[in-house]
Amino acid sequence: MAELKSNENIVFVGQKGTMSYVLAVVTQMNQGASEVLVKARGKAISRAVDVAEIVKNKFMTTANTDSIKISTEEISTDEGNPLKLSAIEIKIIK
């Protein structure tokens, strides 16, 4: 699927239920994506790990989640103050 833009294969994990994001990853895989990047910041990082583990253990037992990067991102709070947040990127490869 060379026509897919890279940002179509990213799932941003936030405050919704874990299974919403699991479904998003599985859907992208079923539509032809060979890899999906699961990204999260702050407290959602734990949920992103849950998403990757559920995809691997329940839906795609041959998938690989070995490529994991962590980083620090600086965002602005509602009051305009800078805030540093940890971030994670988990690459799920079919």
Next chain:
Amino acid sequence: MAELKSNENIVFVGQKGTMSYVLAVVTQMNQGASEVLVKARGKAISRAVDVAEIVKNKFMTTANTDSIKISTEEISTDEGNPLKLSAIEIKIIK
């Protein structure tokens, strides 16, 4: 430091403040450990990422945190029921 047992270089991240664990990692490094494994389960995973990022960005800017593994562990609840929890291991190499 070949005499160090491997489990002396592990920091388990739990519910305490992030800086407690940062201090534990930095202390182990200063006592001669060339690598420290930061481990966490469940909601503490986000805090483990914070610990690794703070160690790397504030205390040991040459440290490497590229070796990250995620897994699923099964534990027993207080009532004896099995519960699956995601886990993370971040290896910090001096």
